[in-house]
Amino acid sequence: MNHLTTPVYPASPARLLAAAKRPVHTPAGLVGDTPVLWIGEPFTAAGRGFWTKLEGHNPGGIKDRTALHMVRAARERGQLLPGARIVESTSGTLGLGLALAGAVFGHPVTVVTDPGMEPLMTGLLGAYGSQVDLVHTPHPTGGWQQARRHRVEELLALHPDAWCPDQYNNPDNVAAYAPLAHELVAQLGRIDTLVVSVGTGGHSAGTASVLRGYFPRLRVVGVDTTGSTIFGQPAAPRLMRGLGSSIHPRNVAYDLFDEVHWVAAPEAVWAARTLARHHYATGGWSVGAVALVARWLARTLPAEDRIVAVFPDGPQRYVGTVFDDPYCREHRLLGHLPADDPDEITHPTDRVVTRWTRCTRITDPLATAGRPEADEHALAGAAR
Known part of the structure; x- marks a missing residue:
């Protein structure tokens, strides 16, 4: 015989809203307080994973x-x-x-x-x-x-x-992301590695600078796209949008980064689609690129390292691109399983990169050669 369990309700109706967001009088109140989700197997290696800040839960994105x-x-x-x-x-x-x-x-x-x-x-x-x-x-x-x-x-x-x-x-673009950093501290307590895409430089600089005030040994990993000039590669046609640049934004805080990874479009597509299939939480070009790098870090860093990847938006705008088979076939984006490890270069200008590549020497491409500031930027990653 089946027995129905009678639900137990709080004595006060007000307690029903204790865990709910408060009602808001303006759509600005819908922004922020986005959730954090654990990404583990099967996207990552067994027993390894990373946390994601799901900025796609904002009305329009990060x-x-x-x-x-x-x-x-x-x-x-x-x-x-x-x-x-x-x-x-x-x-x-x-x-x-x-x-x-x-x-x-x-x-x-x-x-x-x-x-x-x-x-x-x-x-x-x-x-x-x-x-x-x-x-x-x-x-x-x-x-x-x-x-x-x-x-x-x-x-x-x-x-x-x-x-x-x-x-x-x-600079207000940078300052805007202090609340995101504060949310992460409140949600996770400790953060060892931050993985962020880089475009205008706003959310990477704003989030990383605040977090490093809490965690001085924080590792900051920037994720760019092949064909982008931000970290010193030559400009080339880019399919991916939302990260990378063909100009040099001054909001990019080069001294904050410990390393940079360039990711190609087919690799980002593989990661975004795999996340969608196995974890439901996904996004487009930036999310795929960031997730690919965070996945590698989760496997190669110590198991106790707490990694956070910022997902700037959700999948909706990419239904006709990243998640569209005809589009992906037209641009030869399907069937490219990323390598287990990135290529490595010792300096951003060593050679033109066309696939997932990592560099631990960070330079500001506009810094004049020989200036002390340029040397500081170049050594920032090695010093931490």
């Missing part, structure tokens, strides 16, 4: 944090006037964050992007009231990023009261 912070700070300083237009270059995720900030603070938003932006993202930005301005020709040396930035300059000249956050060089 850059909701910086969009809100940059807009709020600019308004407080009087740089962004009430009702003035916000104009910025983005490959997608920051655009969603700025659309959110525009709705919260009452600003029209123009997003400058290129043909690589997914139709889903274009549709969402339009639904949220943003104007999407498309550039059609890449800059001969700076690629799509530089072409987008030139278009931003043209739009700012047409709208004298408009404001551009300049996510690549704005």
